[in-house]
Amino acid sequence: MTATSSTAPKARSRWREWSLPFLFMLPALLVYGLFVLVPIAQAAWFSLFDWNGLEPLNDFVGLDNYARVLNDTVFQQAAWHNALIVLLSLFVQIPFALWLALMLNNRFRGRTLLRLIFFAPYVISEVITGVVWRLLLYPGGMVDQGLESVGGGFLIHEWLADRSIVMFTLFAVITWKYFGFHMIIMLAGLQGIPRELEEAAAIDGASRRQTVRSIILPLLGPTIRVSVFLSIIGGVQLFDLVWATTRGGPANASATMATYLFDVGIVRTRMGYGSAVAVILFIVCLVVAVAYVRLVMRRDTDGAMTAAEN
Amino acid sequence: MSRYLRMGALAGASAILAGTLGIGAVVAQDEVEFDVYDLHTVNPGLAFTQMAADAFMGQNPGVKINVVTLENEALKDRISADMAAGSPPDVFQSWGSGVLRQQVDAGMVQDITDAVADIKDEISPGAMSLYQLDGRQYGIPYNFGLVGMWYNKDLLAEAGIEAPATTWQEFLDQVQLLKDAGITPISIGAGDQWPAMFWWAYLATRIGGQEAMENAIATGDWTGEAFVRAGEELKRLVDMDPFQPGALAATHDEQQGVFGNGEAAYMLQGQWAIGSQRAQSASGQGIGNALGWAQFPTVEGGAGLLTDVFGGGDGYSIGRDAPPEAVEFVKYLVSPDVASVWQSFNDGTLLPTNGAEQYITDPILAEVVQKRNEATFAQLYLDQATSPELGGAINAAVADLIAGVKTPEEMTQTITEEAAAAAD
Numbered sequence: 001m002t003a004t005s006s007t008a009p010k011a012r013s014r015w016r017e018w019s020l021p022f023l024f025m026l027p028a029l030l031v032y033g034l035f036v037l038v039p040i041a042q043a044a045w046f047s048l049f050d051w052n053g054l055e056p057l058n059d060f061v062g063l064d065n066y067a068r069v070l071n072d073t074v075f076q077q078a079a080w081h082n083a084l085i086v087l088l089s090l091f092v093q094i095p096f097a098l099w100l101a102l103m104l105n106n107r108f109r110g111r112t113l114l115r116l117i118f119f120a121p122y123v124i125s126e127v128i129t130g131v132v133w134r135l136l137l138y139p140g141g142m143v144d145q146g147l148e149s150v151g152g153g154f155l156i157h158e159w160l161a162d163r164s165i166v167m168f169t170l171f172a173v174i175t176w177k178y179f180g181f182h183m184i185i186m187l188a189g190l191q192g193i194p195r196e197l198e199e200a201a202a203i204d205g206a207s208r209r210q211t212v213r214s215i216i217l218p219l220l221g222p223t224i225r226v227s228v229f230l231s232i233i234g235g236v237q238l239f240d241l242v243w244a245t246t247r248g249g250p251a252n253a254s255a256t257m258a259t260y261l262f263d264v265g266i267v268r269t270r271m272g273y274g275s276a277v278a279v280i281l282f283i284v285c286l287v288v289a290v291a292y293v294r295l296v297m298r299r300d301t302d303g304a305m306t307a308a309e310n
Numbered sequence: 311m312s313r314y315l316r317m318g319a320l321a322g323a324s325a326i327l328a329g330t331l332g333i334g335a336v337v338a339q340d341e342v343e344f345d346v347y348d349l350h351t352v353n354p355g356l357a358f359t360q361m362a363a364d365a366f367m368g369q370n371p372g373v374k375i376n377v378v379t380l381e382n383e384a385l386k387d388r389i390s391a392d393m394a395a396g397s398p399p400d401v402f403q404s405w406g407s408g409v410l411r412q413q414v415d416a417g418m419v420q421d422i423t424d425a426v427a428d429i430k431d432e433i434s435p436g437a438m439s440l441y442q443l444d445g446r447q448y449g450i451p452y453n454f455g456l457v458g459m460w461y462n463k464d465l466l467a468e469a470g471i472e473a474p475a476t477t478w479q480e481f482l483d484q485v486q487l488l489k490d491a492g493i494t495p496i497s498i499g500a501g502d503q504w505p506a507m508f509w510w511a512y513l514a515t516r517i518g519g520q521e522a523m524e525n526a527i528a529t530g531d532w533t534g535e536a537f538v539r540a541g542e543e544l545k546r547l548v549d550m551d552p553f554q555p556g557a558l559a560a561t562h563d564e565q566q567g568v569f570g571n572g573e574a575a576y577m578l579q580g581q582w583a584i585g586s587q588r589a590q591s592a593s594g595q596g597i598g599n600a601l602g603w604a605q606f607p608t609v610e611g612g613a614g615l616l617t618d619v620f621g622g623g624d625g626y627s628i629g630r631d632a633p634p635e636a637v638e639f640v641k642y643l644v645s646p647d648v649a650s651v652w653q654s655f656n657d658g659t660l661l662p663t664n665g666a667e668q669y670i671t672d673p674i675l676a677e678v679v680q681k682r683n684e685a686t687f688a689q690l691y692l693d694q695a696t697s698p699e700l701g702g703a704i705n706a707a708v709a710d711l712i713a714g715v716k717t718p719e720e721m722t723q724t725i726t727e728e729a730a731a732a733a734d
Contacts, residue, residue, distance in 0.1 A: 138564070249501055250713055251710045251712075269412065
């Protein structure tokens with residue numbers, strides 16, 4: 001009796017505590033539910049059928065689509081391409097953005113203009129980037145002409161037609177597009193580091209390198225972890241830029257899981273199969289995101305998403 | 311035709327269209343609006359479609375036509391997306407046959423058999439049949455031609471070649487001569503995949519003949535000897551490295567540009583190439599008088615005939631929700647007066663309207679039309695004759711062969727497997 005009466009007011013006040021925030025969240029939850037959760041559920045449903053998107057849904061095949069997707073060599077290649085882009089982003093693009101941010105954190109004339117120029121590619125849409133770079137990379141196009149004019153003619157390759165390098169060409173375009181974005185994120189992080197710490201280190205006789213390594217980088221940790229996270233998720237979902245530049249070709253040499261989804265699922269009207277690819281892609285992103293936030297970003301999210309460690 | 315002559319022709323055409331009063335007039339009820347999904351991205355087709363729409367609107371007050379022009383691949387994606395969303399476009403580009411069948415089965419396309427009853431006798435039956443399914447009419451053709459071997463007379467002469475090859479072995483020998491002379495033998499748009507499919511499909515038609523082709527499409531078995539041999543012959547060609555730099559990534563437009571700039575000697579493409587190689591070239595003039603056209607060479611020991619052709623047509627289909635004026639507009643486009651204007655551009659569009667042929671002034675187009683009319687067997691583009699599912703797989707498999715990723719056996723095996731998967 002006493003237990004019930006002591007929990008009853010608690011339950012009521014908990015509901016009162018939550019009801020107002022819940023009501024505030026309701027519109028956002030509805031939109032999220034309608035435009036994110038419902039389509040995901042629909043995709044999961046469609047993936048159980050052999051369906052061309054136009055006819056009625058009556059060819060149930062169970063998990064057959066999933067088995068075929070995972071056994072398909074083109075999908076496996078596409079998944080590997082995604083992994084390659086993620087790895088290259090982590091070990092080339094992020095360090096480069098970080099280095100630039102460190103440079104541009106010091107005061108010098110023209111700093112703002114440089115920041116603007118480096119950030120500008122991020123503003124251009126993926127499709128336009130793809131179309132323009134396709135023209136630039138065309139055999140005999142501006143890139144080839146530029147290389148020849150500085151005597152680098154021997155470096156010229158078939159940038160988009162050579163199956164062994166097309167993925168790297170695309171990575172170069174991706175880097176061009178996103179390094180400014182990561183640089184700005186790092187700059188914002190850098191500005192959160194008090195100047196006094198660097199000054200104190202300088203007084204103690206630390207070299208620039210030691211200062212960066214031991215003071216700035218650790219303090220920049222949360223920012224870098226955010227950048228890495230965005231980079232990984234972006235790499236796994238890569239579609240627009242690849243499709244606009246190469247359509248996943250030549251012969252699937254630049255296919256990503258998302259371009260594979262579009263090519264087979266929509267262009268070849270195998271909607272059920274494409275839905276299976278979509279669900280797999282969703283699960284991959286979900287696992288990566290949850291694992292990353294729980295493991296790598298644990299320190300940054302303590303108290304917000306996990307029980308704070310005292 | 312020089313650029314100024316063409317401008318003049320366009321202006322003249324505009325005047326003539328204005329004069330075709332009464333031919334396209336229908337009873338307009340209130341405000342009617344419909345979209346036309348059109349693939350003519352370059353002149354004269356681009357300007358002409360809008361001109362025809364304006365003329366039709368002028369004769370039918372209350373009708374509003376929105377012409378949406380998109381590049382080939384983008385257009386296919388757009389139509390696909392619209393259909394998947396359940397709102398088919400009103401008037402849209404169609405190549406008929408297998409792909410159209412899928413759209414019809416989904417209830418996205420209007421049955422216009424009754425609406426076209428009055429013009430049926432004015433249009434070539436062969437062209438109309440591409441848009442017929444189970445005896446009902448689901449589209450109206452505006453272009454009907456075939457794929458052939460375009461060549462650059464000057465480049466062939468440079469390599470010491472007098473005439474384009476008539477047999478496949480001769481063709482391979484010529485490719486070697488061209489390479490030795492430092493000339494790129496062939497321009498191909500393997501990036502778009504279907505230009506690559508043309509090569510294999512023509513070889514298969516020459517080697518297997520009508521029976522093998524019809525059999526394969528009906529049964530879904532593409533592992534027959536004719537198809538493997540076609541793959542092997544194509545591989546012999548690919549191993550000679552005959553294509554332009556960047557060929558594996560090149561689109562159809564880029565392919566036409568390379569040929570139109572005089573950078574390659576041969577190009578296997580459809581009848582529209584006569585205008586495309588001009589429009590896509592850097593100068594805008596194409597290769598001018600050096601342009602030649604020949605039929606695809608025969609293959610020694612093949613069952614197919616020189617007079618068998620591979621090609622198809624273009625047409626417009628009408629979406630399920632489109633107003634009756636939409637059908638009238640397409641009928642207007644292929645009506646004798648308007649068709650004659652279009653045909654007079656000689657840009658490669660071969661109108662299937664009776665009597666349009668007399669407006670063909672270009673000797674090459676005249677030859678193409680003659681070969682079309684004499685054809686013993688016409689094989690439709692494979693990616694249109696089959697479903698989008700199988701057609702896309704065929705295109706991709708041939709592109710894989712050309713990229714060196716698949717052997718001929720693997721290619722035909724993949725295609726057969728996809729056919730089996732598509733069938734159930």
